[in-house]
Amino acid sequence: MTLVQMQPRSANADLVQRTVDDAMEAAGPQVCDDMTVEVALAVMAGAHAGHLLVCDEDGLCTGLLTRAQLTTVRDSAAYTDRVRLRAVLGDRGPFALPTTTMAEADHAMRYRRLDALPVVDEQGSALGVLALAR
8 A cells, every 4th residue: 555645735726726706806886988087086985995997888898997096197297187087097908807717817917016907708898806815
């Protein structure tokens, strides 16, 4: 008889097998990209949220904005009360699919220095948010 030594699974192995679907949170507040920065900050305050998912006129997720990002825009010298969220977002993304592994998502978030990542379906509709553990 041969003895096999069992070793506990490492946290790294768990990241490789788990998917974003296992760890994502509810989407939270979603707003349209034609909303102004000031109104978006008011929505965040009312919802006690640290971020907003931003969607286009077709309801597809275009990105995620944090309170810190919006506050920085509002406090800048170039700010006017007409600045729309689509101007703040710039390029679309990044996003994760529910089938993305946690290892891939963790790497992408750390590489881009993101605290949260929108999770979308294949059509681009928001399903939730993946947030780094604090």
